[in-house]
Amino acid sequence: MSGLGDIADWVTAAGLAGTGEAELLDGFCRRALAAGLPLARAAVIVDTLHPIHEGRAFRWSRDAGDGAETIEYGPTGAGEAAAAWRASSFYRLIETGGSLLRKRLAAGDDPEFPTVAAFAAEGMTDYLALINRFAGGGAIGEMDCVYSYWVSDAPGGFADAAVTSLVGLMPALALAVKCASLARIAATLVETYLGRDPGRRVLGGRIGRGAVEQIAAVLWYSDLRGFTHIADAAPPSQILALLNDYAEIVISAIHEHGGDVLKLIGDGTLAIFPSDEPAAACARAVAAEGALRQRLAALNRKREAAGLPVTEIYLGLHTGEVFYGNIGSRERLDFTVIGPAVNEVGRIAALCRSAERNVLLSADFAAAVEASGAARPVSVGRYALRGVERPQELFTLDRTATPGAG
Numbered sequence: 001m002s003g004l005g006d007i008a009d010w011v012t013a014a015g016l017a018g019t020g021e022a023e024l025l026d027g028f029c030r031r032a033l034a035a036g037l038p039l040a041r042a043a044v045i046v047d048t049l050h051p052i053h054e055g056r057a058f059r060w061s062r063d064a065g066d067g068a069e070t071i072e073y074g075p076t077g078a079g080e081a082a083a084a085w086r087a088s089s090f091y092r093l094i095e096t097g098g099s100l101l102r103k104r105l106a107a108g109d110d111p112e113f114p115t116v117a118a119f120a121a122e123g124m125t126d127y128l129a130l131i132n133r134f135a136g137g138g139a140i141g142e143m144d145c146v147y148s149y150w151v152s153d154a155p156g157g158f159a160d161a162a163v164t165s166l167v168g169l170m171p172a173l174a175l176a177v178k179c180a181s182l183a184r185i186a187a188t189l190v191e192t193y194l195g196r197d198p199g200r201r202v203l204g205g206r207i208g209r210g211a212v213e214q215i216a217a218v219l220w221y222s223d224l225r226g227f228t229h230i231a232d233a234a235p236p237s238q239i240l241a242l243l244n245d246y247a248e249i250v251i252s253a254i255h256e257h258g259g260d261v262l263k264l265i266g267d268g269t270l271a272i273f274p275s276d277e278p279a280a281a282c283a284r285a286v287a288a289e290g291a292l293r294q295r296l297a298a299l300n301r302k303r304e305a306a307g308l309p310v311t312e313i314y315l316g317l318h319t320g321e322v323f324y325g326n327i328g329s330r331e332r333l334d335f336t337v338i339g340p341a342v343n344e345v346g347r348i349a350a351l352c353r354s355a356e357r358n359v360l361l362s363a364d365f366a367a368a369v370e371a372s373g374a375a376r377p378v379s380v381g382r383y384a385l386r387g388v389e390r391p392q393e394l395f396t397l398d399r400t401a402t403p404g405a406g
Contacts, residue, residue, distance in 0.1 A: 004165050007031045008172045015176030018183065021046070022068040024176050025058045028169075033062065037162050038154035040124060044177055045090075045147040049140060049185045051192060056181075089113045089129040090147045100167065103127040106157045119151050126157025128166060132174035140185060146174035197260045197274070198335040201325075209333055212325030217337070218273040218281040218365065219322070219345040220259065220288075222250055222315040225353070227267040230309050242309060243267060249295035250313065257288035262336055270346075272337060278319050282365055283374035285317055286397070289359060316349030318362040347385045348394065355380050357396045366395035 010031060014024055025044050032039055040062050047055035053072040060068040076085040085091055089101050092113075103109045103116050106125035111117035116127050133145040150166055152158050158166075191199030224230075224246060231239050247269070251261050254271045258281075263270040273288075275281030292313065300310040320341030326333045348360050357380060361369070366377035377395035384391045 004035050004169065007035060008169055011169070011172045011176050015172075015179050019176070019180065021056065021177050021180045022058045022070050024173065024180065025060050025068040028173055029060045029062070029068075032166075032169075037165060038152045038158065039150060040153040041119065041149075041151035043147075043149050044173070046177055046181050047142040047144070048181060048188075049143065050188055054142065084114075087114055089116065089127075089149070090131065093129065093131050099131045099133070101129040102163070104157055106155065115149075122153075124151050124153050125155065126152040128158065128163060130167065130170055132170050134178070138178075140182065143178075143181065143185075146170075146177050148173075194335050195260045195262050196255070198262065202335060209326055209328060209330060212323045212327065214321055215274055215324045216276065216278060217319070217322055217324070217341075218259075218275070218278070218285045219318045219320070219337070219341055220254065220271040220273070220285060220315065221268065221345045221349040222292075222313050223266075223268040223349060225312040225314055227311065230311060234309055238308065242303075242311075245299055245303065246296075246311070246313065249292060249299055253288045253292040253295060256291065257284045259284065259288060268346075268349075270337075270342075272322070272324075274324075278368040279372035282317075282319060282369035283372040285365075286369055286375045289315060289317070289397070293358075312358055314349050314352035315359045316345045316347075316352070316362075317359065317365045318345040318348055319365045319368055320344075343387060344385060347387070351383050351385075351394065355383065355394065355396075359397055361395040361397070363393050363395065 007028065011024065011028060014027060019027070021044065025042065029039055029042050039060075042060045043057055045055060045057045052074065054075050055073055057071040057073060058068045059071065074081065076082055089103075089112075093099065093101055103111060103113075104126055105111065105116075105120045111120045111127075119127055128150045130148045130150070131145050132148070134143075138144075148170060150158075152162075187199065187203060190202050193199075194202060230242065234242070246267075247264060250269050254261055254269075257273075259271045259273045261269060261271045273281040273285050275284075292315075296313055303310045318341055320339070322337040322339040322341055324337050326335055327338065328334050344362065348362055352358060352360055360380070361377055369375045370377055376398040378398045380394050380396050382391040382393050
């Protein structure tokens, strides 16, 4: 089999170029076929760090013709997923400390594992499972190895030389897959904990203390009505579930309408809608508010039916100039927004209770959103904002003239 050295060189170059896992597997398998390895099916599996997914599997089929398939899987610690994991060839290797398991199906080996039996039923003749483990310091959470399997339908299965070649090539492929997975993990972590736009900026190199810029933005600050009373009356497990339920509908509404969540402060959420055109950003914020109200009504119906505490969401909307970037010490930075407008939006939201409204708009926001045609603001009077010298006229949304505002 000629060309196997070229495969290793290609994997190294592709890994250095940042090629994704699915593309790595597809390129590897196509080159292996060209070099004489009789591959019919293959998969590479790697755990990850993600709030929802435990890991990703990349599956390749010679007959598919459209590259490798990507599958994200959830926790495998309970239920059917746990049973499937314990019935796998990889679990056997983990339990025994092995790194290679082969089933010569053409020679009459017992398939033993459900996945291998399925391959045998398809007419496959050989199955090889491999684990490439990372050294202790190279593990990231549960990502401590790369799993792979390789399947042949050649009449005699894999020749011993083909198995030796696959085993020899896998460290290079595993390293390239690990690099791609680590890049994905870094993006996931910074976007999950910093926000989408701040995460992209940090990964793009904006990590210096004091690296800030002045931007025009719509500011969103929301919190939950009566949260302190609910927290005093309900058990901690219910409080965590409540916060997660309401945070889900707030964050999803903001993200779907072009906003970025910067802070989760207890039951509060600080977000921005950046834009060079204030009217357009205000219109997106109002659309997010409308989506939020619809989801809030559905969530409260669901929680009431389950006998769980429910609440409402107060929201302040403002627009202004803010400083956006890294602030903090040399050892601990925060990517956030600061400025008078940030303080004011929190104080506007805090006035919702006394104004008996679920949403309050600053005069600047009201003027911009009315100009956009997205909403008709209605004045609720002048209110004193703490730290602001003169009372400010505040507005709310005319629900009869704001489609979807709830």
